Amino acid sequence: MRGQTRDQDPTVVYLAGWGRSGSTLLERLLGELPGVTLLGEVVHLWERGLHEDQLCACGAAFSACPFWTAVGARAFGGWQAVDLDRLAYLRERVDRQRRMPRTARRRPDPGTRAEVEQYAGHFRAVYAAAQQVGGARVLVDSSKEIPTALTLSHRDDLDLRVLHVVRDARGVAYSWAKTVARPEAGGEPMPRFSPARSTGLWLSGNLTVQALAWRGVPLTRMRYEDLVADPAAALAEAWRALDLPGSPELPVRGGGAAGPPEVDLGPCHSVAGNPMRFRTGPTELRADEEWRAAMAPGDRRLVTAMAWPLLRRFGYR
Numbered sequence: 001m002r003g004q005t006r007d008q009d010p011t012v013v014y015l016a017g018w019g020r021s022g023s024t025l026l027e028r029l030l031g032e033l034p035g036v037t038l039l040g041e042v043v044h045l046w047e048r049g050l051h052e053d054q055l056c057a058c059g060a061a062f063s064a065c066p067f068w069t070a071v072g073a074r075a076f077g078g079w080q081a082v083d084l085d086r087l088a089y090l091r092e093r094v095d096r097q098r099r100m101p102r103t104a105r106r107r108p109d110p111g112t113r114a115e116v117e118q119y120a121g122h123f124r125a126v127y128a129a130a131q132q133v134g135g136a137r138v139l140v141d142s143s144k145e146i147p148t149a150l151t152l153s154h155r156d157d158l159d160l161r162v163l164h165v166v167r168d169a170r171g172v173a174y175s176w177a178k179t180v181a182r183p184e185a186g187g188e189p190m191p192r193f194s195p196a197r198s199t200g201l202w203l204s205g206n207l208t209v210q211a212l213a214w215r216g217v218p219l220t221r222m223r224y225e226d227l228v229a230d231p232a233a234a235l236a237e238a239w240r241a242l243d244l245p246g247s248p249e250l251p252v253r254g255g256g257a258a259g260p261p262e263v264d265l266g267p268c269h270s271v272a273g274n275p276m277r278f279r280t281g282p283t284e285l286r287a288d289e290e291w292r293a294a295m296a297p298g299d300r301r302l303v304t305a306m307a308w309p310l311l312r313r314f315g316y317r
């Protein structure tokens, strides 16, 4: 179990949930709140940032980004000091779906605890350094993976709160079947999944998140559809539910009768994630409901049948 965190422990809002559920939009909106610094998917920092030197959301290569260079210097005395082989070994040991029966325990065996603490210690070092470099009160890690969040829950020197974002499984399945390019990887497209595969993963991702609550991590749920309909209200509700410091005042225009809400997205240093992390400037928020008209009826029936109990629990019809 987690102990009491202290004032100097970094406060991290971890976005959990299955991909294509609107977590990048949520992350970007959180980034417009005062006192919040976005980090992107820190779980992929080691491979995509450090090893492959992919693009930061600011447009610079990871190794040339001033923010990440400063974070690496503070966290490790330079990124070259990170033993990537050791980290990859630890990831296999503790940060995998099949390891969750061990990492989700309230009192894991000493061997697991030692490995989990060492593994999560790398993330903790990044968070603490990012908080100092960016001067933020709250950091956002949009890694989404539940096994990763479970490893973080073992660090007593980390103030971890989890925001679980869900979206209608039919919209998610429709999105996973489409082709999306990834500018940071030379235009190579994002992976695609069949509706059945996507929905199986949607189910497991959205069910296993409960293991975090079991381990005593503050957890709240947000629906993508509610976020897009009224972003300021959705963020304020999550802020309250997670008892976060400061006030979540989102600079948003329009909404309601005045048309779709619009937000100016500023630059950020998201290290890895959906291509939307590169976007800046005025952005209109519209629910992506294309699936309602365009999804093949057979796919829609299959996904509805598979996901029904959980869809209903999340308030979808």
Ligand SMILES: [Zn+2]
Pocket (backbone or CB within 6 Å): 056, 057, 058, 059, 060, 065, 066, 067, 068, 268, 269, 270
């Ligand atoms: Zn950057």
